[in-house]
Amino acid sequence: MQTSMDAPARPTILAVDDSPENLWLISGLLKSKYRIKMASSGEAALETIRSGPLPDLILLDVMMPGLSGHDVCRALKASPGTRHIPIIFLTAMAGTEDERKGLELGAADFITKPINPPLLVARVATQLQAKAGADFLRDQNQFLEAEVQRRTREITAIQDVTIHAMASLAETRDNETGNHIRRTQHYVRALAIALREHPRFRAQLDDATIDILFKSAPLHDIGKVGIPDSILLKPGRFEPHEFEIMKTHTTLGRDTIQHAEDALGMPVPFLAYAKEIAYGHQEKWDGSGYPQGLAGEAIPLSARIMAVADVYDALLSRRVYKTAMPHDEAVALMREGRGTHFDPDILDAFLQLLPEFQRISAQFEDKAAEA
Structure with missing residues (x-):
C-alpha cells in the first residue's frame, strides 16, 4: 500500500487575481489534485x-492594480530561475491583439473570464503535462552536457598522460637532460603566446593550438629511444657516421608517433603537431638542417618555434660532451643564428622574452647541475 511518505508530490499552482471570488473558485476547482497558493496582486x-x-504553474490575472499580469509575466520570463514556469493568463479581454501580446511575453495559454470550470481543469492538466515533458528533456540535456564535459576532461587527461609517458621514455635514455623537456615545453608556450600578436602568425596561433603545442613539445626528442647508448651517451664529438645515426632520431620520433596513431586505426589531430615537432625541429631557416633540408616557411611553424626553445636550452645545459654555457654567451650565439638557423621573427620574440626564459630556466633547473 502506498503511503503519504512515498506518494508523488502534488504539483503546486499559484493563482494570482485581485478578485477573492475568482481565487476561491480556482481553489475549489483544483485543490483536490493540486497544492494551491494564492496571491491578490502582482507584487x-x-x-x-x-x-x-517555485510553483509548477501560474494562473495569472491580466488586469490588476499596481503590477499587471503582463508586468509579472515579463519579470518571470526575464529570470533564468523562473522562465520555465508555464503561465496561463486569466482575462476578461478576448481580443486577438491581447492574446498576441501575452504570447509574445511568454504565456503558455489563455482562459477568458468568467471562468469555465471544465475548461480551467483541462487547460491546467494539459500545461502541467507539457511542463513535465519539458522538464524531463531539460534534465536529460543537462545530464548529457555534463557527461560530455566529463568525457572530454577524461580524454584530455588520457592524452596528457600518454604524451608524458612517451616523453619520459626519451628522458630516461639521456638522464643528463633532466628537466629539458619541461623547460622547452614552457619556452614553446611563451613563444607561441607572444607570436600570436604578430601578423605572420596570428592566424595559426589560437588558444587551442597553443595548448596543443605546449602538450606536444615534450615529444620532440622521443626518437632518441631508438639511438644506441654508445652514440647517445658518447662523451666526445660524434664521428661522421655516428652523427648520421644521431640525425635519424627525428625520423624515428615521427614514426614512433605515427605508429601509435596507426594502432588506433584513425588520425588523432592532437598528434599532428607532435609529428611536425619531432620530425622538423632540427631543420634550419637557411635550409642547412635535417632531415629534409627544408628552408624558410616550408618548415612547419611548430618546428620553427621548437628549434629556438631546444637550442637555447641545449646551450645552457650540461651534457656528457660539454659544459653548460653561460647565459650571455648562449644568447649571443642565438643572435648569430637569426635568419640562418632560426626564423628571424621567432628569434626576435625570443630576445624580447629573455627574462621569461630565464625565469623558466630557474624554475625547472636540473638538480644535478648544482653539484
Missing part, C-alpha cells in the same frame, strides 16, 4: 515566488 505574486519553493 504579492512575485514575493511568493521569491520566497519559494
Whole structure:
C-alpha cells in the first residue's frame, strides 16, 4: 500500500487575481489534485515566488492594480530561475491583439473570464503535462552536457598522460637532460603566446593550438629511444657516421608517433603537431638542417618555434660532451643564428622574452647541475 511518505508530490499552482471570488473558485476547482497558493496582486505574486519553493504553474490575472499580469509575466520570463514556469493568463479581454501580446511575453495559454470550470481543469492538466515533458528533456540535456564535459576532461587527461609517458621514455635514455623537456615545453608556450600578436602568425596561433603545442613539445626528442647508448651517451664529438645515426632520431620520433596513431586505426589531430615537432625541429631557416633540408616557411611553424626553445636550452645545459654555457654567451650565439638557423621573427620574440626564459630556466633547473 502506498503511503503519504512515498506518494508523488502534488504539483503546486499559484493563482494570482485581485478578485477573492475568482481565487476561491480556482481553489475549489483544483485543490483536490493540486497544492494551491494564492496571491491578490502582482507584487504579492512575485514575493511568493521569491520566497519559494517555485510553483509548477501560474494562473495569472491580466488586469490588476499596481503590477499587471503582463508586468509579472515579463519579470518571470526575464529570470533564468523562473522562465520555465508555464503561465496561463486569466482575462476578461478576448481580443486577438491581447492574446498576441501575452504570447509574445511568454504565456503558455489563455482562459477568458468568467471562468469555465471544465475548461480551467483541462487547460491546467494539459500545461502541467507539457511542463513535465519539458522538464524531463531539460534534465536529460543537462545530464548529457555534463557527461560530455566529463568525457572530454577524461580524454584530455588520457592524452596528457600518454604524451608524458612517451616523453619520459626519451628522458630516461639521456638522464643528463633532466628537466629539458619541461623547460622547452614552457619556452614553446611563451613563444607561441607572444607570436600570436604578430601578423605572420596570428592566424595559426589560437588558444587551442597553443595548448596543443605546449602538450606536444615534450615529444620532440622521443626518437632518441631508438639511438644506441654508445652514440647517445658518447662523451666526445660524434664521428661522421655516428652523427648520421644521431640525425635519424627525428625520423624515428615521427614514426614512433605515427605508429601509435596507426594502432588506433584513425588520425588523432592532437598528434599532428607532435609529428611536425619531432620530425622538423632540427631543420634550419637557411635550409642547412635535417632531415629534409627544408628552408624558410616550408618548415612547419611548430618546428620553427621548437628549434629556438631546444637550442637555447641545449646551450645552457650540461651534457656528457660539454659544459653548460653561460647565459650571455648562449644568447649571443642565438643572435648569430637569426635568419640562418632560426626564423628571424621567432628569434626576435625570443630576445624580447629573455627574462621569461630565464625565469623558466630557474624554475625547472636540473638538480644535478648544482653539484
